[in-house]
Amino acid sequence: MLDLVTLRVAFALVAVCVLVLFYGVTYRSTRSTYSGWWCLSILFFVVSSALFLLNGTPAQVVANPLGNATGVLGAACVWAAARSLRARAFAWWELGILPPIVLIAGALDDPAHNVWAGGAVFLTAMALLIGRSAVELAWVPEEAGASMELRSHYRFAVRSMTVVSGIISAYYLARAVAFVAVGPQHDIFVRYFGGQVTTLLIMLLLVVTTFSMSALSHEQQTDELRRQATRDALTGLLNRAEFHRAAQRELDRGRIGEEAAIVLADLDRFKNVNDGSGHAAGDRALTCFADACREVVGGRGLLGRLGGDEFVLLILEGRAEELTSAIARRYAKDDEMPTVSFGIAGVLAGDDAALAVARADHALYRAKATGRARAVRHDDRPPFLVGGRRSA
Structure with missing residues (x-):
């Protein structure tokens, strides 16, 4: 050697x-x-x-x-x-x-x-x-x-x-x-x-x-x-185009729970945060909400940001109502954050993801129109408050 x-x-x-x-x-x-x-x-x-x-x-x-x-x-x-x-x-x-x-x-x-x-x-x-x-x-x-x-x-x-x-x-x-x-x-x-x-x-x-x-x-x-x-540069969540692709892929595979749903979330009166406290405060509100979604949903779904203060979730496992309430509670730990409204639309294997998002968007509009800080299902179930706070 x-x-x-x-x-x-x-x-x-x-x-x-x-x-x-x-x-x-x-x-x-x-x-x-x-x-x-x-x-x-x-x-x-x-x-x-x-x-x-x-x-x-x-x-x-x-x-x-x-x-x-x-x-x-x-x-x-x-x-x-x-x-x-x-x-x-x-x-x-x-x-x-x-x-x-x-x-x-x-x-x-x-x-x-x-x-x-x-x-x-x-x-x-x-x-x-x-x-x-x-x-x-x-x-x-x-x-x-x-x-x-x-x-x-x-x-x-x-x-x-x-x-x-x-x-x-x-x-x-x-x-x-x-x-x-x-x-x-x-x-x-x-x-x-x-x-x-x-x-x-x-x-x-x-x-x-x-x-x-x-x-x-x-x-x-x-x-x-x-x-x-x-990915969205600010929150790290899927961007609009990738969320639609990923959600459609999951729906086509059919490996979803009986309570699977598309959820749209919108921060209430978000413009007031930007105008009153500055864009840094607005960015903090967006990232805190994204973190709350990650913590609660984890691997049980897909998370995306559609743009502005609007987020979208595909819940694969668990009840959407329970998860949205948990997200709102987690997010509400900071009282300075704006409240959140949710629109929920149930999905089945093989559904069209874009149509499900449109149904959830219609439900979100109803949540905003009926007082904010609540979740509304597209199937006309009565709305319920989330996070323990009413919108100001």
Whole structure:
């Protein structure tokens, strides 16, 4: 087997070439968050490998703890890249908490004479971060749902990254256990968990990343463009055109409950909010109502904004009357918010979504005409107050 220094130099050269290609070709063309995090990750891994080359020199006392911390920072960027594929935010402390801990552990463990200073903490941190990356990646196809069937190359790329990340995480965990159990000088550790094997595994991760980078970055870019084209910029709900398409698709599939309904919602006297308190207050009212809808309806329906202060919901499960009351109560927690009127129209499998929206709109008109802050069904059921407040 090649000596460790040669392997680390080879890894650094390959990683630098890959970094230049990733940044120059993939990141600059897609500007995807995924490729951006991976560029940072490779940069940190290269710096870490370069610092480890200083082992055995007077600079080891500084280079060794810094090499460990920089390697862990690279692993944290791998996790951030995987999380970006799920479009999930994270707190910055989640990214930056482990590298300083690893740095301190190494600095306190005689790094001038011990090349494995802080080794147990370093290996555990690497296993944890790369393992979290594997978990994040495993959730990507599950959350994407049936649409992923149309992009088999993307599914394959994600699964390849998941498997390799899982293997490397398990290997780092085994290294940590062996480090504590027998020590880094033991023949078992040197043979199976030494720097040579680890460098080869990291190179394997780099190869798989090179294969998957283009597919994953372009898919992330496509998803972002699709989101911009189908979502309302202020509330994040479906826009008018996409709601109609999605609602018709659900009705055609026929997987709806007996109480399924289209609901139109309109904030009462919304113009007074904009004129009296300014557009910022109006935007806050709109986003608060959207949040209330998300919290109450969740995965039991589709949510959209038709424009202005008018919203539309397709309730797939549950009674529309109960859900609209719950939305109004949730929204009414802030007394400064305007009241809401609802129009409800029941739907059956195969119904025309546009006609159902028109029926709900007629019911909404009746709700407005009969005093606001209430819900009215299109089938002439008596209106009922929602949210415990009458419109002013």
